[in-house]
Amino acid sequence: MCGIVGYIGHREAYPIIIEGLKRLEYRGYDSAGIALFDGTDLKVSKTKGKVADLENISEKEITKTGNVGIGHTRWATHGVPNDVNSHPHTSNSGDLVIIHNGIIENYESLKQELIARGYTFKSDTDTEVLINLIEDVKKQEDVKLGKAVQIALNQVIGAYAITVFDKNKPEEIVVARLGSPLAVGIGEDEFFIASDASPFIEYTKDAIYLEDEEMAIIRFHKGIKIRKIKDDSLVDPYIQKLQLNLEEIEKGGYDHFMLKEIHEQPKAITDTYRGRLLRDQAIIKMAGVEDNMKKFLNANRIIIVACGTSWHAGLVAEYIFEDLARIPVEVEYASEFRYRNPVIREDDVLIAISQSGETADTLAAIKLAKSKGAFVFGVCNVVGSSIARETDAGAYTHAGPEIGVASTKAFTTQITVLTLMALRLSRAKGTITSSEYRRHLLELEMIPGKVEKALESDAHIRYIADIYKDASNCLYLGRGYNFPVALEGALKLKEISYIHAEGYPAAEMKHGPIALIDENMPIVVIATKKGHYEKVVSNIQEIKSRKGKIIGIVTEGDEQVKELADHVIEVPETLESLSPLLTTIPLQLLSYYIAVMLDKNVDQPRNLAKSVTVE
Ligand code: M6R
Numbered sequence: 219m220c221g222i223v224g225y226i227g228h229r230e231a232y233p234i235i236i237e238g239l240k241r242l243e244y245r246g247y248d249s250a251g252i253a254l255f256d257g258t259d260l261k262v263s264k265t266k267g268k269v270a271d272l273e274n275i276s277e278k279e280i281t282k283t284g285n286v287g288i289g290h291t292r293w294a295t296h297g298v299p300n301d302v303n304s305h306p307h308t309s310n311s312g313d314l315v316i317i318h319n320g321i322i323e324n325y326e327s328l329k330q331e332l333i334a335r336g337y338t339f340k341s342d343t344d345t346e347v348l349i350n351l352i353e354d355v356k357k358q359e360d361v362k363l364g365k366a367v368q369i370a371l372n373q374v375i376g377a378y379a380i381t382v383f384d385k386n387k388p389e390e391i392v393v394a395r396l397g398s399p400l401a402v403g404i405g406e407d408e409f410f411i412a413s414d415a416s417p418f419i420e421y422t423k424d425a426i427y428l429e430d431e432e433m434a435i436i437r438f439h440k441g442i443k444i445r446k447i448k449d450d451s452l453v454d455p456y457i458q459k460l461q462l463n464l465e466e467i468e469k470g471g472y473d474h475f476m477l478k479e480i481h482e483q484p485k486a487i488t489d490t491y492r493g494r495l496l497r498d499q500a501i502i503k504m505a506g507v508e509d510n511m512k513k514f515l516n517a518n519r520i521i522i523v524a525c526g527t528s529w530h531a532g533l534v535a536e537y538i539f540e541d542l543a544r545i546p547v548e549v550e551y552a553s554e555f556r557y558r559n560p561v562i563r564e565d566d567v568l569i570a571i572s573q574s575g576e577t578a579d580t581l582a583a584i585k586l587a588k589s590k591g592a593f594v595f596g597v598c599n600v601v602g603s604s605i606a607r608e609t610d611a612g613a614y615t616h617a618g619p620e621i622g623v624a625s626t627k628a629f630t631t632q633i634t635v636l637t638l639m640a641l642r643l644s645r646a647k648g649t650i651t652s653s654e655y656r657r658h659l660l661e662l663e664m665i666p667g668k669v670e671k672a673l674e675s676d677a678h679i680r681y682i683a684d685i686y687k688d689a690s691n692c693l694y695l696g697r698g699y700n701f702p703v704a705l706e707g708a709l710k711l712k713e714i715s716y717i718h719a720e721g722y723p724a725a726e727m728k729h730g731p732i733a734l735i736d737e738n739m740p741i742v743v744i745a746t747k748k749g750h751y752e753k754v755v756s757n758i759q760e761i762k763s764r765k766g767k768i769i770g771i772v773t774e775g776d777e778q779v780k781e782l783a784d785h786v787i788e789v790p791e792t793l794e795s796l797s798p799l800l801t802t803i804p805l806q807l808l809s810y811y812i813a814v815m816l817d818k819n820v821d822q823p824r825n826l827a828k829s830v831t832v833e
Contacts (some may be wrong), residue, residue, distance in 0.1 A: 227408020231287035232719035238417025246293025249304035297342030308351035394433035476622035484666035533702035571630035574605020574829035683811035697743035707805030748794035
């Protein structure tokens, strides 16, 4: 997954592309590049590193004028991140230039054919193969660029979002997508191209999202034509009105997007249940669930597929669906599920969870389940994303854009949606009493205020972060609903601070990890009052007798764990089933402050990217 930006119109393209790349840097940031047509020739500047590095070198390398251009921020798949492998790539003649997000799986055989026809390659990328294939088709078949792109893409196996232009015909840009997102912003006689709408939101609110297997030819003064790549049929463009605001994608005074997004959680959770949780009427309204109630009620089981943090949200959902709605649930890594020939029945319901809605493995798992006749429900944050479109029905989390690579508000809002679903289904099935149901609604409505309260421990958490920032390893333990939170806490720490961390069910500690415990090992234990409190307290005693350093996440007013632990961080009391929405907050802050103290790039951790659109 990389970030793509393009512009054709009456403005200077350079600043639009550079600013756009900065907004898309969350998608990948190991190298960056730009190609501009300056009125007479094609100018390309690219480098390993960040968009800021590109700005520095392009100052010296190119004139920054021109009304047509494309830019790229990369997360390497083929070829190490270096200057040569950075995009854009030009064809052998130097006429055609391309940027590409995705993987061309059959690039090696295509490359050998091109080499046999005299083509040479500078980089290790599949992208350079594609642009030379397009050039070869254009010459051999004597066709225009759009046709050449179409013929070439029909020979390609893999996934892509591409943007191509010809320096001899700079009034035209050709774009195409299969498996990687691409949006075209429609302005007044100008067009913007981007992996998501954030690079052009201040210029236009009108956008077309290309569907898979579609391409578009965009001509200055003439407009846009969309075609199916396979059969060349024309597609009627559907122009969407964007809801996104500029403020939502800016840091708003915070040092990092991650910190901003942690603090946005009270609002994000409220936005998630707004209009759905009607406590006065004791109603939960979710159109996607209501319209498909029979599917849910007749389900043999629910299979949840997701990756990373979203998978952790799925694990929390497993507890709540089984606990309240008494529906059997299996939670699967999408990447394993799709490749292990799973048994899927027509009366299975598959719930796919994804913040970005673009994760390749989750998308593939959805397609597999659909092909077996299962009903597929999506829980996504990004409106109009591939997963949102591919599923039979769904519910958006309404968390607003999440830009920090480490998921925070995506996790808590996913849990909120899944909790609403479990409550609605348990009511429909009669597996919850009326008073229990009302209690849940009331408590859920109080969660945003309690998250605010949990955020007040900020200074205390910073103090603890300072003590443990130099640890080499860290354990996170939790039981029941808070076992997935332990996994999520460990993931947060390792991904942004690069400290090795493991999440474990507290009782499993005795079956191995206890061997790691000594006086240098910090162990974060989630020990809230509801649930298996006494059992967790015993686990804490076991750690203490091996001299481990204990950081307890406890319910306000807890005295017992305070006695045993080296530090405690309090969260307000709530129902056990809702406790992950609170216990997660200190773990997010702890990871954040440790990473900041270690001077790590919190929003763009090494080797990671926000959405993983390759398998
Ligand atoms: O967009 P998705 O929710 O499908 O992404 C899945 C994972 O890549 C993601 O949750 C990842 O683990 C987090 N960004 C880590 O904080």
